[in-house]
Amino acid sequence: MEKKISILVVDDFATMRKVIRNLLKQVGYENIVEAENGEAALSVLKSRKVDLIISDWNMPTMSGYELLKAVRADDELQKTPFLMVTAEALKDNVVQAVKAGVSNYIVKPFTAEVLNDKISQIFKKTAS
Amino acid sequence: MDVRFINPFLEGTMSVLRTMAFIEPRPGKPYLKKNNVAQGDISGIIGLTGDVRGSLALSFSERCIMKIVSNMLGEEIKSMNGDIKDAVGEITNMVSGVARKKLEGMDLTISAAIPTVVSGKNHSILHVLGGPSIIIPFETDHGPFVVDVCLNA
Numbered sequence: 001m002e003k004k005i006s007i008l009v010v011d012d013f014a015t016m017r018k019v020i021r022n023l024l025k026q027v028g029y030e031n032i033v034e035a036e037n038g039e040a041a042l043s044v045l046k047s048r049k050v051d052l053i054i055s056d057w058n059m060p061t062m063s064g065y066e067l068l069k070a071v072r073a074d075d076e077l078q079k080t081p082f083l084m085v086t087a088e089a090l091k092d093n094v095v096q097a098v099k100a101g102v103s104n105y106i107v108k109p110f111t112a113e114v115l116n117d118k119i120s121q122i123f124k125k126t127a128s
Numbered sequence: 129m130d131v132r133f134i135n136p137f138l139e140g141t142m143s144v145l146r147t148m149a150f151i152e153p154r155p156g157k158p159y160l161k162k163n164n165v166a167q168g169d170i171s172g173i174i175g176l177t178g179d180v181r182g183s184l185a186l187s188f189s190e191r192c193i194m195k196i197v198s199n200m201l202g203e204e205i206k207s208m209n210g211d212i213k214d215a216v217g218e219i220t221n222m223v224s225g226v227a228r229k230k231l232e233g234m235d236l237t238i239s240a241a242i243p244t245v246v247s248g249k250n251h252s253i254l255h256v257l258g259g260p261s262i263i264i265p266f267e268t269d270h271g272p273f274v275v276d277v278c279l280n281a
Contacts, residue, residue: 015201015214019148022202058221058242087225088240091232107229108222109147 003028005051010034010041010067011085012059020054020085026112029119038062042070045077052119057086057093065100072101081122129262130281133231134158137184138264140226141275144219145268149199153273156265164252164259167274169193170212172220175241175256180231182279183256186220192271208247217243223275 007029011017017034024032033050035041039062041055053071055064062070064084071077084097084105097105103122106115138155145151161167168187175183188196190208197215198205205211220243228238246253253276255261261278 013214013218015197015211016218018211019200019215019218022200026202087221088228108225109144111147 004031005029006031006033006049007052007054008033008035008041008044008050010036010038010053010055010059010064012036012056012061016056020115023110023112023115027116038064038067038070041067045071045080050080052081052083052122054083054085057084057097065097068097068100068102081126083118083122129277129279132234133180133279133281134262134264134277136227136230137223137275137277139230140223141186141264141266143226144222145196148219148222149196151196151199151268151270153266153268156267158262158264160260161263161276162260164254166246166251166253167263167265167276168272169249170208170216170245170247171251171253171276172216172243172245173253173255174220174224174243176224176228176238176279177241178238179236180238180279180281181256182277182281184220184224184227185253185255185261185276186216186223186273187253187276188216188273189271192268192273195268195270213245213247216245220245 009017009020021032035044037059057064081103084102087108104118106118166187169190171185171187173185194205197212224240255278257278261276264275266273
């Protein structure tokens with residue numbers, strides 16, 4: 001997998017976006033764009049090509065779950081890999097996200113290595 | 129408060145700070161707190177509802193939280209800015225998430241509200257149930273912080 005892929009990081013907390021950006025940089029990903037909620041993310045997705053979406057679940061305006069459903073319902077965006085970030089691995093949430101077509105999910109807190117593994121798993125699945 | 133409910137918050141705190149900030153906090157002996165004065169300079173507080181009701185607060189000394197956030201962001205933070213406030217909310221949220229996952233293993237389903245952050249010397253921590261609360265004190269190489277939990281369990 002190319003580390004030059006473009007990644008959209010979606011989180012309502014600017015600090016958390018910085019944290020994820022920092023973790024991604026530690027494992028070699030530099031091409032990163034950001035959005036502060038699902039709506040802003042959709043605007044970014046309409047204006048440029050993104051290879052992977054990493055989105056927080058809990059956000060005001062449009063949650064990560066609503067963004068996931070919007071992406072999967074859009075003819076142009078529906079195949080974009082989607083990694084959901086959540087502070088809680090509660091069973092119901094995981095089942096809900098899988099049913100909506102999430103590519104993978106990651107539970108906070110996580111290290112750069114775990115994030116890298118999750119991304120690699122997504123692209124291995126996509127390639128097979 | 130049932131002491132079995134202390135460990136998920138203690139372990140959650142250690143896990144979050146170890147993973148996200150590369151800091152190994154050293155827990156002290158828990159004690160009962162009967163007033164609402166915060167033990168630190170900035171605190172995150174989050175309400176919990178479901179099979180157990182109450183609230184969780186994390187209260188950090190200035191030096192401690194600046195080091196934690198510096199490590200999380202990979203850049204040195206020299207003042208109590210907006211990044212610190214955001215990070216305290218996010219850390220509180222993450223600790224609550226890890227603790228709730230552990231409590232789910234005890235057949236307890238608990239939801240969390242959105243965290244709020246309060247700062248300033250001698251600020252108040254207003255628990256949903258009013259108190260008293262259990263304090264778990266922690267030491268780090270960069271100063272102290274506490275976990276302050278008040279549950280109806």
